[in-house]
Amino acid sequence: MKPSDSGATQELDSSHVRTILILGGGVFGLTAAWELRNRGWKVTLLDQGTIPHPDAASTDINKVVRMDYGSDLQYTEMGEAALEGWRAWNQRWQEEVYHEDGFLVMNSETMRPGGFEHDSFERLSSRGHRLKRMDRDALRRAHPAWNADRYGEGYFNSRGGWGASSRAVVHLKAEVVAAGVTVVEGVPLSSPLSLEDRDGIKRVTALDGRVWKAQVVLMATGAWTPVLLPRLSEGMWATAQPVFHFRPADPARFRPPEFPVWGSDIGRTGWYGFPANEEGIVKVANHGPGRRVRADAPRVMPEGEEARFRAFLQTTFPSLAEAPLAGSRVCLYCDTFDGHFWIDHDPDQSGVVVAAGDSGHAFKFTPLLGGLIADVVERNPNSWAERFRWREPSAKGGEGARALSD
Numbered sequence: 197m198k199p200s201d202s203g204a205t206q207e208l209d210s211s212h213v214r215t216i217l218i219l220g221g222g223v224f225g226l227t228a229a230w231e232l233r234n235r236g237w238k239v240t241l242l243d244q245g246t247i248p249h250p251d252a253a254s255t256d257i258n259k260v261v262r263m264d265y266g267s268d269l270q271y272t273e274m275g276e277a278a279l280e281g282w283r284a285w286n287q288r289w290q291e292e293v294y295h296e297d298g299f300l301v302m303n304s305e306t307m308r309p310g311g312f313e314h315d316s317f318e319r320l321s322s323r324g325h326r327l328k329r330m331d332r333d334a335l336r337r338a339h340p341a342w343n344a345d346r347y348g349e350g351y352f353n354s355r356g357g358w359g360a361s362s363r364a365v366v367h368l369k370a371e372v373v374a375a376g377v378t379v380v381e382g383v384p385l386s387s388p389l390s391l392e393d394r395d396g397i398k399r400v401t402a403l404d405g406r407v408w409k410a411q412v413v414l415m416a417t418g419a420w421t422p423v424l425l426p427r428l429s430e431g432m433w434a435t436a437q438p439v440f441h442f443r444p445a446d447p448a449r450f451r452p453p454e455f456p457v458w459g460s461d462i463g464r465t466g467w468y469g470f471p472a473n474e475e476g477i478v479k480v481a482n483h484g485p486g487r488r489v490r491a492d493a494p495r496v497m498p499e500g501e502e503a504r505f506r507a508f509l510q511t512t513f514p515s516l517a518e519a520p521l522a523g524s525r526v527c528l529y530c531d532t533f534d535g536h537f538w539i540d541h542d543p544d545q546s547g548v549v550v551a552a553g554d555s556g557h558a559f560k561f562t563p564l565l566g567g568l569i570a571d572v573v574e575r576n577p578n579s580w581a582e583r584f585r586w587r588e589p590s591a592k593g594g595e596g597a598r599a600l601s602d
Contacts (some may be wrong), residue, residue, distance in 0.1 A: 213236065214238065215239075216240075216573070217241075218239060218413075219389075220416035220418060222254050224558070224565055226368040227565040227569070229372045239376075239378070240408065241377055242381075247381060257441070258359065258479060259559040260470075261359045262353070262560060263278070263355065265316065265595060266316050266319065276323075279356070282562075293364050294359050296357040298356055298452065298456040299357065304460075313350055316596070326354075327351045328351060338352075338453075346511060346512065356457065357456065383406065384402055384403040386401070386402070387492060388424055391545075393546070400413060416569075418491075421550065434488070434528045435485075435486035436486050437486045437528070438482060438527075439479065439525040442520070444476065448472075450472040463597055464599055465599050477522050477523075483557075497526055533589040534590070535557075536553065539585075555595070
């Protein structure tokens with residue numbers, strides 16, 4: 197479709213098929229598009245860039261996939277179900293996009309009730325999962341890259357690992373297109389979004405003059421959501437998180453089973469990371485408070501961040517502390533005030549649904565997102581949806597692995 201001087205307009209289907217316009221081609225938008233198309237909707241998906249979008253939260257070499265969520269029963273149940281979905285996708289795609297290398301969480305203090313490590317261990321054990329309790333000696337023997345003098349308690353969960361996030365998005369896009377979804381990339385949107393309602397039909401006007409119509413508009417726009425819909429900015433905002441990639445001289449020392457996905461005092465400090473990938477790159481990140489930013493502002497790594505990361509590595513993985521830097525990235529979370537996703541109909545705009553607020557822990561649930569979002573769009577019962585409803589900002593919260601302060 198090419199824009200004319202007067203602005204091209206997408207024509208609505210003249211049949212009685214339900215129509216939806218999805219803004220955003222990340223994991224929220226793609227999974228919702230696939231599910232709704234298979235439920236009979238006519239689906240058009242727009243993205244401001246290419247898919248995978250280079251600035252999307254899911255566009256990186258890997259993301260953690262875990263079911264460890266402290267004492268939180270709902271997220272634990274969702275994590276269990278998502279793992280089954282990832283395994284099924286590996287089979288369907290004939291590619292190991294999800295790598296079940298396990299998840300090792302260690303604590304420099306005694307594990308106590310109320311802490312992420314303790315509560316995750318108790319919750320998962322009560323549900324029949326067999327976890328391996330770790331002490332200094334076990335850590336030293338099984339995971340020699342760790343500084344066992346510092347870390348004395350934790351556990352290893354063999355059911356978990358990491359997903360090749362950009363590869364997952366590539367597969368999802370291919371499935372969406374094959375299902376008959378119209379995918380249009382490179383559609384610049386105005387900030388705030390130009391959205392009108394004419395006789396029950398939503399009209400989104402892009403900056404290039406094209407007009408897109410549908411009965412329902414789904415905002416799956418990630419960190420851009422509070423920019424496009426500014427009235428949501430009190431309840432959600434973009435948060436910049438640093439990510440560094442290191443290239444050790446001997447990558448074999450940083451591969452499973454000796455070096456799986458890990459969390460280091462993660463509930464208190466936010467430190468986590470991954471085994472070396474095929475290129476020998478070790479990704480280290482921080483699931484912490486971050487810096488509040490605008491998604492449409494330039495992404496700049498703050499001065500001193502590399503030094504902060506290397507200081508952490510020196511105390512935790514000394515043999516990685518001097519490894520050359522292979523790259524860095526500023527990843528944007530779309531944080532909500534309470535750390536829970538935001539998936540619901542807009543109470544003030546009929547026909548508008550928001551599916552955002554990843555809060556830095558949504559990717560692992562990708563196999564579940566499409567069904568959850570589609571149920572919300574169709575107003576079908578879904579036992580998990582209540583937590584993600586439209587709500588007024590109140591007390592600050594967060595999921596158990598998120599360090600809420602420096």
